Amino acid sequence: MHSVILGTGSAAPENVVTNHDLEKIMDTSDEWIVQRTGIKSRHISLPGEKFSDFALPASRLALERAGLEATDIDFIFAGTMTPDYLMPAGACSVQALLGAEKATAMDVCAACSGFIYGLSIADKYLRCDPTLNILVIGGEIVSHHLDWDDRTTAVLFGDAVGAAVIGARADGHRILAVETGSNGNLGELLYIQGTGSATPVTRDFDIKDNYIQMRGREIFKHAIKNMVEVSNRALANAGKTVEEITKIIPHQANMRIIEMLAKQFKKPMEEVFVNIDRYGNTSAGTIPVALNEAATTGFLEPGDLVLLTVFGGGLTWAAAVVEW
Ligand SMILES: CC(C)(COP(=O)(O)OP(=O)(O)OC[C@H]1O[C@@H](n2cnc3c(N)ncnc32)[C@H](O)[C@@H]1OP(=O)(O)O)[C@@H](O)C(=O)NCCC(=O)NCCS
Incomplete structure (x- = not known):
């Protein structure tokens, strides 16, 4: 038995901001951003949109592709530094919305590395107990922490959330x-x-x-x-x-x-x-x-x-x- 990826999902805000949109609000250019970073556009949440608005559909997709119900999930690890609230954890918000009643939910605060850190924890739990089903989420509403007057950082980031369901199986996408x-x-x-x-x-x-x-x-x-x-x-x-x-x-x-x-x-x-x-x-x-x-x-x-x-x-x- 190995840890395997059973299903994946992702979601992002509908609102798309292009480099040309940014040219109108700061001293930058599409040419500079594309040449120095490769970025052409990014999804930016609208006022009122929060982490769980995207973590929920991403998780539902991952569960559906894994062929599992929310009630089958034993652990939820959410790699994020931008949960809905400082407390409770983003993983707890998702647990409630999913109805993942038997899950233990917690956040993994490791900035960009949060998802693979979550994968690492899931893999180690599964080595102890191969019967577990674990939902690992990673993503941010990072735009709330962007200074739109600072062209050196504002052009680089965007909002999106992804998820994967991990379990132990003899076959499948083995970690x-x-x-x-x-x-x-x-x-x-x-x-x-x-x-x-x-x-x-x-x-x-x-x-x-x-x-x-x-x-x-x-x-x-x-x-x-x-x-x-x-x-x-x-x-x-x-x-x-x-x-x-x-x-x-x-x-x-x-x-x-x-x-x-x-x-x-x-x-x-x-x-x-x-x-x-x-x-x-x-x-x-x-x-x-x-x-x-x-x-x-x-x-x-x-x-x-x-x-x-x-x-x-x-x-x-x-x-x-x-x-x-
Ligand atoms: C941020 C980054 C794109 C900047 O690229 P760079 O080639 O290092 O550019 P610099 O910071 O040296 O800036 C070069 C010039 O472009 C200017 N500039 C910076 N941002 C700009 C923007 N959005 N538009 C136009 N000009 C810009 C700077 O002011 C500077 O001007 P100066 O030479 O007159 O002082 C690049 O350093 C980078 O991607 N670093 C890693 C970031 C990263 O991985 N972060 C996340 C880790 S999770």
Whole structure:
């Protein structure tokens, strides 16, 4: 028995904001954004839309494709830093809406790496108890933390949520290895200063402290180095070589990072899944949304050996090797 991916789903706000829309509100250009990042448009939630509005349909799709009912789910792990509320957890909001009565629900706060961290926890639970059915969610409404006056961050991100149902089976899309890592010493390279206990929301709260701050160039270098390192670790644990990998689903943060990863792994871009042009960086949403699209559009074929790899705030990073 192995942990297997039984079904996937994803959802995003209907509202699409193009680079040309952004040109009207800040000093930027479609040309700069496409050349430096590969992003053409992103989904941005409208006022009132929240995490569970997208986590719920993504989870329902994943359950339907897994052939399971909400009441079959034993655990829900939601990789997110933007749940509906600071408390209860986003996973608890989804549990209530799904009617997943017997589930234990909790969030995994690892920024962009939240989904693969959740996958890692699910895989380890399943090694202890193969009868479990586990719903792993990843995604954000990250636009609430964007400063629309800061062109260096606002153009990069978008909102979306993905989900996958994991169980233990003899056959199926087998998760061969999941590896993770983090370095809290570098946390200030990518962070949101406020709303936590260090800078709580008080009467004189500075709204700027609600926004993402990032040292882009430094993050760029750490992203490539750590995604390569953790991918090699996952491959070694899976007993596979990089030559055997036939498809890569990388974190969708920057097209240049994706291309450099492909080069490091000596893979043609046709074997690398890309949807950053339509979504931007959806943080914990990039991997499950891409996985769902890769699975349902025919990009992933039976027999593919798939590498998932991600990097994010914390700093955190993770990779998984899946036999499709
Ligand atoms: C953010 C990122 C796209 C910036 O690209 P870059 O090539 O490093 O660009 P720089 O930050 O050096 O900026 C170059 C110039 O473009 C300008 N610029 C920045 N954002 C701009 C925008 N949206 N539109 C137009 N110009 C912009 C800068 O002001 C700078 O101008 P200057 O040379 O006159 O000072 C890139 O560093 C990146 O993607 N980093 C990794 C981000 C990441 O992965 N984050 C998430 C991890 S989960």
